[in-house]
Amino acid sequence: xxxxxxxxxxxxxxxxxxxxxxxxxxxxxxxxxxxxxxxxxxxxxxxxxxxxxxxxxxxxxxxxxxxxxxxxxxxxxxxxxxxxxxxxxxxxxxxxxxxxxxxxxxxxxxxxxxxxxxxxxxxxxxxxxxxxxxxxxxxxxxxxxxxxxxxxxxxxxxxxxxxxxxxxxxxxxxxxxxxxxxxxxxxxxxxxxxxxxxxxxxxxxxxxxxxxxxxxxxxxxxxxxxxxxxxxxxxxxxxxxxxxxxxxxxxxxxxxxxxxxxxxxxxxxxxxxxxxxxxxxxxxxxxxxxxxxxxxxxxxxxxxxxxxx
Amino acid sequence: xxxxxxxxxxxxxxxxxxxxxxxxxxxxxxxxxxxxxxxxxxxxxxxxxxxxxxxxxxxxxxxxxxxxxxxxxxxxxxxxxxxxxxxxxxxxxxxxxxxxxxxxxxxxxxxxxxxxxxxxxxxxxxxxxxxxxxxxxxxxxxxxxxxxxxxxxxxxxxxxxxxxxxxxxxxxxxxxxxxxxxxxxxxxxxxxxxxxxxxxxxxxxxxxxxxxxxxxxxxxxxxxxxx
Numbered sequence: 001x002x003x004x005x006x007x008x009x010x011x012x013x014x015x016x017x018x019x020x021x022x023x024x025x026x027x028x029x030x031x032x033x034x035x036x037x038x039x040x041x042x043x044x045x046x047x048x049x050x051x052x053x054x055x056x057x058x059x060x061x062x063x064x065x066x067x068x069x070x071x072x073x074x075x076x077x078x079x080x081x082x083x084x085x086x087x088x089x090x091x092x093x094x095x096x097x098x099x100x101x102x103x104x105x106x107x108x109x110x111x112x113x114x115x116x117x118x119x120x121x122x123x124x125x126x127x128x129x130x131x132x133x134x135x136x137x138x139x140x141x142x143x144x145x146x147x148x149x150x151x152x153x154x155x156x157x158x159x160x161x162x163x164x165x166x167x168x169x170x171x172x173x174x175x176x177x178x179x180x181x182x183x184x185x186x187x188x189x190x191x192x193x194x195x196x197x198x199x200x201x202x203x204x205x206x207x208x209x210x211x212x213x214x215x216x217x218x219x220x221x222x223x224x225x226x227x228x229x230x231x232x233x234x235x236x237x238x239x240x241x242x243x244x245x246x247x248x249x250x251x252x253x254x255x256x257x258x259x260x261x262x263x264x265x266x267x268x269x270x271x272x273x274x275x276x277x278x279x280x281x282x283x284x285x286x287x288x289x290x291x292x293x294x295x296x297x298x299x300x301x302x303x304x305x306x307x308x309x
Numbered sequence: 310x311x312x313x314x315x316x317x318x319x320x321x322x323x324x325x326x327x328x329x330x331x332x333x334x335x336x337x338x339x340x341x342x343x344x345x346x347x348x349x350x351x352x353x354x355x356x357x358x359x360x361x362x363x364x365x366x367x368x369x370x371x372x373x374x375x376x377x378x379x380x381x382x383x384x385x386x387x388x389x390x391x392x393x394x395x396x397x398x399x400x401x402x403x404x405x406x407x408x409x410x411x412x413x414x415x416x417x418x419x420x421x422x423x424x425x426x427x428x429x430x431x432x433x434x435x436x437x438x439x440x441x442x443x444x445x446x447x448x449x450x451x452x453x454x455x456x457x458x459x460x461x462x463x464x465x466x467x468x469x470x471x472x473x474x475x476x477x478x479x480x481x482x483x484x485x486x487x488x489x490x491x492x493x494x495x496x497x498x499x500x501x502x503x504x505x506x507x508x509x510x511x512x513x514x515x516x517x518x519x520x521x522x523x524x525x526x527x528x529x530x531x532x533x534x535x536x
Contacts, residue, residue, distance in 0.1 A: 251445075252425055252444075255386075255405065257405075270346060270367055270368075270386065271346035271367060271384070272345065272346035272347065272348075272367055273346075274346075275345040275346050275365075281364075285365070285384060285402075285403075286403070287403075290425070290443075
């Protein structure tokens, strides 16, 4: 079991409340996942820069002089905004590809949670309400976001085992279910040169999507082929720069409820997660079909074809 | 009408109040307000009372029901009416997966659509769905009737025993050992009585009957390769 929530705003006036609404949804899903929680939030666009969300178990020592040390290493000014165990680094876009290697040499214990122009990922072990309070999630604003509450089945309860997982620039994945062929797939993906850090099954799912897209697939195509190549149970929600997507395995044991009004599209593992959203009484509420890839984006009407990212 | 506010008194108090109603209670009409998708609302009732839930429900609403009538004025979550023994459940909206699983008796009516695994392992319950049903419905259905006024998804009635299925629309695919069967007068009569009881206006002659070919009842050596 795990809980997933997602909220995609059509009404810009709700953007300042995105964090608040998502936090309420996330905490409602505590029963489904009390081990860890995480949120991916799509906020301010960093124009000609790239945002990296990084994490450290010893944030005081790792983050204190990080802006200066990273800036010196790159020969460029770098902005660092510390938030508890996480920090958001804002670096010039042209330096983005060298950041992981530079960080590995100057801060070997710092882990990269996400990379993107608007995406930030915050995740830790603990009850969802404590994780939300630690990062001040309810005060965050943005256009859309995805949250996850974890009840671990396939691997240890660690920060790196928590969701969401970053799959590519401004893309992330959360998962409810369990993959049964993750060991063989992990070996295959590592042979392909894909970096996989943990024994977690969902990280393999995320790495699979990263690999497919590296080979030229769109996110939609990567999700379609995931239906063939991933063995196990899954309801996936993927975040993209301008929207989110949903796909369930053909058996569709893992629950999923969607609601849509003129103001938003919302996803919840259970209807309970959606009950405090404005106008939910009159929303169109339905379950996404099995083995069907859905996308919502700011650019177009709902579609089962890939439009976002 | 007695009103129970679930937000105010909590689930246990709501269910304990309903469980306390005796066979011959005078308080037969109840409503539950502010359900907000909570789980296990009105589970395990065993009295001839009528309960209306004003809103959508979570997992296992009206599970194990006996005698009572439970109306859900909204949509219902997974496992609604699981193991229903008798009485009636009416869902105004849609029903999520495994509606009426293992139900032994009584009736469940869905005014909207039902999701996957509707009536899985049904053992005597009658389920009438005005809309469509999802995949793997009535898997291993043993007894009872599943009536679908819309379409059925993949693998209807897989490995079924003696449960009967009546579908007005299309069936995406039939499960193992489930076959189309002739509509005889007694079936038209049965279907009419089920539709009448469900309060749904549909012409029985527009439905097709499906059921077990009874080829899986006994082991056949020719099937050995299938295992």
